[in-house]
Amino acid sequence: MKKVMALSRITFLEGIRNRSVFGIALFSLFILGLNIAVAGFFMRDVGKVTVDMNLSALSVAGLLLVFFVGVNLMAKDIDRKTIHLVLSKPISRMEYIWGKYLGILFFIATSLAVLLVLSCLTVLLLNGMYAGYFGAFSWPMFFTAAFFVFVKIAVLGAIVVFFSTITSNSFITLIFSICAFIIGTTIEEVVFYLRSGFAEQEIAISESLRKFIEAVSYLVPNLAAFDFKTEAAHGLAVGWGRIGFSLGYGAVYVILLLILASVIFSRREFN
Amino acid sequence: MIELKSLYKTYSPGLFKKKVPAVRGLSLEINHGDVIGLVGPNGAGKSTTIRMLLGLIRPDRGSISFRGVPLKDADIQYDIGYLPENPYLYDHLTLEELLAFSGRASGLSSAETKKRGGELMEKLAMTEARKRPLRTFSKGMLQRAGICFALLHDPSVVILDEPMSGLDPVGRKMVFDLVTDLKGQGKTIFFCSHILNDVERLCDRIGLMVGGRLLRVLKREDFAAHGEASLHLVVNRLGEQELSGLHPLLSDIAEESGRHVLSFPAKSLTAVSEQLHALNVEVLASRSDRLSLEEMFMQAVEENR
Amino acid sequence: MRRWGLFLLVLAPFLVGHVSLSRGMWENRAQVRSETEAGYVLPSKFSRILALGYKGVLSDFLFLKTATFYGERHMLGKSLDEADWAFLKAGLDVVTDLDPYFFDPYLLAESYLAWEGRIDEANLILEKGLKHRDWDWRLPYFIGFNHFYFQQDYEMGAEYIMEAASRPGSHPFLKTLAARLAYYGGKAETGIVFLRGILAEMDDPHFRAPLEKRLLALERAAELEKLVDRFQDEQGHPPERIGDLVLAGYIDALPTEPYGGEWVILATGRIYSTSKFVSGKGG
Numbered sequence: 001m002k003k004v005m006a007l008s009r010i011t012f013l014e015g016i017r018n019r020s021v022f023g024i025a026l027f028s029l030f031i032l033g034l035n036i037a038v039a040g041f042f043m044r045d046v047g048k049v050t051v052d053m054n055l056s057a058l059s060v061a062g063l064l065l066v067f068f069v070g071v072n073l074m075a076k077d078i079d080r081k082t083i084h085l086v087l088s089k090p091i092s093r094m095e096y097i098w099g100k101y102l103g104i105l106f107f108i109a110t111s112l113a114v115l116l117v118l119s120c121l122t123v124l125l126l127n128g129m130y131a132g133y134f135g136a137f138s139w140p141m142f143f144t145a146a147f148f149v150f151v152k153i154a155v156l157g158a159i160v161v162f163f164s165t166i167t168s169n170s171f172i173t174l175i176f177s178i179c180a181f182i183i184g185t186t187i188e189e190v191v192f193y194l195r196s197g198f199a200e201q202e203i204a205i206s207e208s209l210r211k212f213i214e215a216v217s218y219l220v221p222n223l224a225a226f227d228f229k230t231e232a233a234h235g236l237a238v239g240w241g242r243i244g245f246s247l248g249y250g251a252v253y254v255i256l257l258l259i260l261a262s263v264i265f266s267r268r269e270f271n
Numbered sequence: 272m273i274e275l276k277s278l279y280k281t282y283s284p285g286l287f288k289k290k291v292p293a294v295r296g297l298s299l300e301i302n303h304g305d306v307i308g309l310v311g312p313n314g315a316g317k318s319t320t321i322r323m324l325l326g327l328i329r330p331d332r333g334s335i336s337f338r339g340v341p342l343k344d345a346d347i348q349y350d351i352g353y354l355p356e357n358p359y360l361y362d363h364l365t366l367e368e369l370l371a372f373s374g375r376a377s378g379l380s381s382a383e384t385k386k387r388g389g390e391l392m393e394k395l396a397m398t399e400a401r402k403r404p405l406r407t408f409s410k411g412m413l414q415r416a417g418i419c420f421a422l423l424h425d426p427s428v429v430i431l432d433e434p435m436s437g438l439d440p441v442g443r444k445m446v447f448d449l450v451t452d453l454k455g456q457g458k459t460i461f462f463c464s465h466i467l468n469d470v471e472r473l474c475d476r477i478g479l480m481v482g483g484r485l486l487r488v489l490k491r492e493d494f495a496a497h498g499e500a501s502l503h504l505v506v507n508r509l510g511e512q513e514l515s516g517l518h519p520l521l522s523d524i525a526e527e528s529g530r531h532v533l534s535f536p537a538k539s540l541t542a543v544s545e546q547l548h549a550l551n552v553e554v555l556a557s558r559s560d561r562l563s564l565e566e567m568f569m570q571a572v573e574e575n576r
Numbered sequence: 577m578r579r580w581g582l583f584l585l586v587l588a589p590f591l592v593g594h595v596s597l598s599r600g601m602w603e604n605r606a607q608v609r610s611e612t613e614a615g616y617v618l619p620s621k622f623s624r625i626l627a628l629g630y631k632g633v634l635s636d637f638l639f640l641k642t643a644t645f646y647g648e649r650h651m652l653g654k655s656l657d658e659a660d661w662a663f664l665k666a667g668l669d670v671v672t673d674l675d676p677y678f679f680d681p682y683l684l685a686e687s688y689l690a691w692e693g694r695i696d697e698a699n700l701i702l703e704k705g706l707k708h709r710d711w712d713w714r715l716p717y718f719i720g721f722n723h724f725y726f727q728q729d730y731e732m733g734a735e736y737i738m739e740a741a742s743r744p745g746s747h748p749f750l751k752t753l754a755a756r757l758a759y760y761g762g763k764a765e766t767g768i769v770f771l772r773g774i775l776a777e778m779d780d781p782h783f784r785a786p787l788e789k790r791l792l793a794l795e796r797a798a799e800l801e802k803l804v805d806r807f808q809d810e811q812g813h814p815p816e817r818i819g820d821l822v823l824a825g826y827i828d829a830l831p832t833e834p835y836g837g838e839w840v841i842l843a844t845g846r847i848y849s850t851s852k853f854v855s856g857k858g859g
Binding site: 002003005006007009010013014017018080081082084085086087088089090091269270271 | 360
Binding site: 186188189190191192193195217218222224225241242245246248249252253255256259260263 | 583586587590591593594595597598600601602604605606608609637640641643644647648
C-alpha cells in the first residue's frame with residue numbers, strides 16, 4: 001500500500017503541474033464568467049441556468065482532464081519507457097496499475113474540487129444578485145450532482161487505465177477511451193429505444209441486435225446513471241436508493257476494470 | 272549469482288510483419304563482485320538481455336536464475352539498481368521527489384532516503400539541482416539523476432545500459448569514477464556500452480554480442496597488457512632467416528593479415544631495434560596492445576556478417 | 577494454474593456484483609425515465625452550432641430520443657401531458673430543422689401528432705418536408721389526408737392530393753381519389769380508400785394497429801351509410817335515428833363501434849359516432 005501511495009503521489013504531482021491544467025482551468029473560468037454575464041438575459045429560471053452551466057463546466061473540464069492529462073500520465077510512461085525505471089523498483093505490476101489510477105483520481109479530485117469552489121462562488125454571487133429567481137435551488141442536490149460528475153470521470157479514468165494496458169500507443173488509448181465515452185453516454189437511449197415499441201419495425205434484425213446491445217449494456221458503463229444535472233437544476237429530490245445504486249455501480253465497475261487491467265498488465269512485455 | 276541459460280527471444284513487431292530474433296542462445300554467468308561489460312553494435316540484443324534480466328520481458332526459451340532461485344520467484348528488484356539508456360524521468364517532478372519515491376518504493380525509511388540521497392547527489396554534483404523540475408535538466412544531468420534513482424537503495428547488483436552515451440567528458444569522468452567506486456565496494460556491475468575504451472578500463476570480463484549471439488567472453492588477460500610491460504611492433508611479413516635472427520629477443524611473434532606483430536619486453540627495446548636495423552626491416556607501426564579490443568570487436572562483427 | 581484460480585476467486589464476487597448492480601441500475605433508470613419530465617429541447621438555432629458539423633448524426637440521435645420518449649410512454653400506457661406534447665413537437669421540429677430531408681420524423685409526426693388530434697402542429701412539420709423532399713408524394717398526401725380527414729377541409733385536401741398524385745411513384749388511386757374527394761366530400765367510403773392507401777405504405781404493427789381499428793370503424797360506418805341510402809330510396813325519407821334501420825329490418829343488429837361510441841346519423845346522411853372515432857382521451 002505504501003508503494004501504491006508513493007507511485008500515486010508522483011503521478012498526482014506530475015499531473016497537477018502539467019501546463020494543460022491551466023488551460024482547462026481557464027476554460028472553466030471562462031464558462032463561469034460567461035454564466036455571470038448571461039444570467040441577466042434569462043427571465044425566471046436563473047437558478048436552473050446557473051446550475052446547468054456550472055455543472056457542465058465541471059463535467060467538460062473533467063472530461064478534458066481525464067482524456068488529455070490522464071491519458072498522458074498513463075501512456076507516456078510506456079511510450080517513453082519510464083515504466084522500465086519504475087518497474088526496476090520493487091513495485092509489482094498490480095501495484096503499478098492501482099498507484100497510477102489512484103494518482104489520476106487524486107489529480108482529478110483536486111482539480112475538480114478547486115473548480116467546484118469557484119463555481120460555488122459563482123452560485124453564491126448570482127444567488128445574491130437574483131435572489132428571487134433561485135426558488136428551487138438546493139445545495140445538497142448541487143453537491144450531489146457535482147460529486148457524480150467526479151464519479152463519472154473516475155469511471156472514465158479506469159477506462160483510460162484499462163485501455164493503456166492493452167495498447168502501447170497513447171493516441172489509440174485516447175481514441176478507444178473517447179469511443180467508450182460516446183457509447184457510454186448514448187447507450188441508454190439505444191437500450192430504451194430497443195425496449196420501446198418502435199424497434200419492432202426492424203423485426204428482421206431485432207433479435208440478434210437486441211442481444212448484442214444487451215451485452216454491450218453490461219460491458220460499457222451507462223454514464224447516464226451518473227447524471228444528476230437535471231435534478232440539481234430543478235432542485236428535485238433524489239432518493240438514497242438511486243444514489244446508492246449509481247455509486248455502487250460505478251465503484252464495482254471501476255474495481256472490475258482495474259482487476260482486469262492488472263491481469264493484462266502483468267502478462268505484458270515492455271521493450 | 273546471476274545465471275542466464277540459453278536465452279532466446281524473438282520480437283513480433285506486429286501483424287504481417289517479419290519476426291525479429293533479438294537474442295539467440297545466450298548463456299552467461301555473473302558472479303558476485305564481477306564487473307561485466309557487454310559490447311556489440313546497435314541491435315545486437317544487449318538491451319533485450321538486460322530487459323529479460325529485469326523481468327520486463329520474458330525469454331521465449333531458456334532460464335534466468337538469481338542466487339539459484341528462478342527469476343519470477345526472486346525479489347530481484349530489491350538487489351538491483353537499473354539505469355536505462357537515455358532515461359526519461361518525469362518532467363514536472365524534482366530530483367528530491369523522485370528520490371523520495373525511489374526510497375519509498377524500495378522500502379527505505381524517509382531518514383535513510385534523505386541520507387543516502389544527499390550522499391549520492393553530493394557525489395554526482397547534483398545537490399544544487401535537487402529542487403529544480405527534471406524537465407530543465409541537461410542530458411548529462413538526467414543521466415546522473417537516473418544514477419541517483421538507481422543507486423538510492425544501495426543495491427548489490429548494478430545494471431547500466433549505455434551509461435556513458437551522450438555525456439560530455441566531465442560527465443563521463445564522473446560516471447567512470449562512480450563505477451570504479453562501486454567496483455571498489457565489491458558490487459556486481461553489469462553494463463553494456465559501445466564506448467569500448469570505458470569498457471576496457473572498467474571490466475573484468477567482456478562479452479562480445481553480435482546479431483543476438485554472445486560470440487565470446489574475454490577475460491581481462493585477453494585484452495589488456497599484464498605482467499611486465501610489453502611492446503608490440505608491426506612489420507612487413509618476415510622471411511625465415513630474419514625471424515630466426517630476431518627470435519631470441521622476442522617473447523611472441525604473431526601473424527596478422529600478411530604482417531607480423533613482434534612482441535618483446537620493454538627492456539630489450541634497444542637490442543631489438545639494433546637487430547631490426549641490421550636486418551634492414553622497416554617498422555610500420557607500434558601498438559600498446561597486440562590486439563586491441565576494437566580490433567577484436569571488428570573482427571567478431573566481420574566474422575558474423 | 578494456482579494464480580489463475582486466485583484471479584478468478586477475486587474476480588468472481590465483483591463480476592456477480594457488477595451484473596446484479598447493472599440490472600438494478602437499468603431498472604432504476606427505467607423508472608427514473610418514466611418519472612422525469614419530458615425535458616427541454618435545445619432550439620435548432622443553437623443545436624445547429626453545437627452539432628459542430630455533425631448535424632446529420634445529431635438529428636438521428638435526437639429523433640431516436642424523441643421516438644423513444646413517446647414509445648416508452650405509449651408502452652407504459654401513460655398519458656402525455658401538455659409538456660410531453662410540447663417536447664415531442666419541439667423534438668421533431670429540431671430534428672427536421674437539422675436535417676429536413678430525413679423522412680422518419682415526418683412519418684412520426686403524421687402517425688402520432690396528427691392521429692392524436694394535433695393536426696396543426698403536424699401540418700407545420702410536414703410542410704417543411706413538403707418543401708425539401710419535393711420528389712416525395714407521401715408528404716402532400718399526408719397533409720391532404722389531414723385536411724380532408726381531420727379538418728373536413730375537402731378543397732384543401734383535394735389540392736394536396738392532386739399535388740401528391742403529380743409526384744413520381746405515387747399510387748394510381750390518388751388521381752381518382754382527388755377527383756372523388758372534390759365530388760363526394762367526407763363520405764366514409766372516401767376515408768376507407770385513404771386508409772387502405774396509407775396501410776399499404778406501412779409495415780410497422782404499432783402504426784398499423786390504430787389505423788386498422790379506424791379502418792374497421794369506417795368500413796362499418798360505410799356499410800351503415802349504404803343502408804341509410806337504401807332506406808332513403810325505399811322509404812322516401814331518411815331514417816330519423818340509427819335504430820330505425822333495425823326496426824325497419826334493414827339490419828339484424830347494429831355492428832359494434834370499435835371505439836366504444838354510439839352510431840349517429842348526421843344531417844348530411846353521413847354516419848358518425850359519439851366517440852368521434854377517437855379512443856377515450858389519452859388511452
